[in-house]
Amino acid sequence: MPIRYDITHTTVYRYREPVGFGEHRVMFRPRDSHDLRVLATDLDVSPEAQVRMIQDPHSNSVALVQPRGAADTLKIVCSFTIEHAPRDHLQLPLSPSAEHFPFAYSVEDRFDLEQYLRPHHDDPKGLLTAWARQFIRTDGPTGTRDVLMQMNQHIRSTLAYLSRDEEGTQTPLQTLALQSGSCRDFALLMMEAARRLGVATRFVSGYLYDPSLDDEGAASGDTVTGAGATHAWLQAYLPGAGWVPFDPTNNLYGDHQLIRVGVARDPSHAAPISGSWFGPAGAYLGMTAEVRVRRRAGFG
CATH class of the missing domain: 3.10.620.30 (C8orf32 fold)
Known part of the structure; x- marks a missing residue:
């Protein structure tokens, strides 16, 4: 019986002062197949960004994210609901x-x-x-x-x-x-x-x-x-x-x-996220990432 999961992937980059951002390559979306279906998806980026969805040579789903302005924090939140039919x-x-x-x-x-x-x-x-x-x-x-x-x-x-x-x-x-x-x-x-x-x-x-x-x-x-x-x-x-x-x-x-x-x-x-930023040397403070995968009650 298929199992439904809710997935939230949050990545936050922090800087000492506002910096500019180059394009970021984001590979977070689960890979559709006969045993896995993506039912809902949402991508939220702060600061505001232009997002283009493409497929790479392996048919992975990739979001190309270009933040529009400078900021001291770049936050990317991806949320999905999937249906997974595991196999033995x-x-x-x-x-x-x-x-x-x-x-x-x-x-x-x-x-x-x-x-x-x-x-x-x-x-x-x-x-x-x-x-x-x-x-x-x-x-x-x-x-x-x-x-x-x-x-x-x-x-x-x-x-x-x-x-x-x-x-x-x-x-x-x-x-x-x-x-x-x-x-x-x-x-x-x-x-x-x-x-x-x-x-x-x-x-x-x-x-x-x-x-x-x-x-x-x-x-x-x-x-x-x-x-x-x-x-x-x-x-x-x-x-x-x-x-x-x-x-x-x-x-x-x-x-x-x-x-x-x-x-x-x-x-x-197959890096989950990669990209560039522009600003003073030493501005980068670090990155945090959190993934929450919760099984939906009543499914599976």
């Missing part, structure tokens, strides 16, 4: 040729998946490849889905989650060396590791539903890591099942709590 991806059958690792994509699929198959980060000493290969069984056939589930669980169990406000993403080798990272770092680590095993992956940014915000969730103690801000995970393309989500931050491998906004071959192409 563990029950989706794979094509017989892809049930066991290694497998090969068809020629047609490889043409379409090429940018998601090619690693984007260097591994000169083969450390990431060796890390990825530990999940392949040596005592018998290895299930393709099992490799990804074990990798997903291993990241959650062995690496420390650290929230980080700075822009950018650690390289996979940095995350392995530090044994810690943010949700974006964990997603990129698993993406690049899977690509080195021949599995097509892509980065996903979006929102995470936290059941603890609901009365029944608070009573059960059912909480997740990364709620209250934008979240990141990955999808792996498995023939027969399509794009299957994996969230190594929480060891989730379905989309019951994951709400897609944007997909990209690399995290740098």
Whole structure:
């Protein structure tokens, strides 16, 4: 049964004095599909701004926001109501040729998946490849889905989650060396590791539903890591099942709590918001962001 959520994403930039603003690229709107429908949407910007809606090369919905005047605060508030029909991806059958690792994509699929198959980060000493290969069984056939589930669980169990406000993403080798990272770092680590095993992956940014915000969730103690801000995970393309989500931050491998906004071959192409400002050096005071995802009573 579909579940309805109300989502509010608020981002505030503050400055010591009024500054001018360049165009801001905002990727907040959930990504419509057969399992997710956007029922209502609202975008409020202060100071007043011109807004243009476009689709990027991955068909993500992007708002181009151009504030009209100078101000000491830039506030962008996006509100949505969505209907989400989550799927149990563990029950989706794979094509017989892809049930066991290694497998090969068809020629047609490889043409379409090429940018998601090619690693984007260097591994000169083969450390990431060796890390990825530990999940392949040596005592018998290895299930393709099992490799990804074990990798997903291993990241959650062995690496420390650290929230980080700075822009950018650690390289996979940095995350392995530090044994810690943010949700974006964990997603990129698993993406690049899977690509080195021949599995097509892509980065996903979006929102995470936290059941603890609901009365029944608070009573059960059912909480997740990364709620209250934008979240990141990955999808792996498995023939027969399509794009299957994996969230190594929480060891989730379905989309019951994951709400897609944007997909990209690399995290740098799916930033929730980016833009520029013009003013005296040192005027920037900082940014705050808050995401609220609430399940509507009586739905789902």
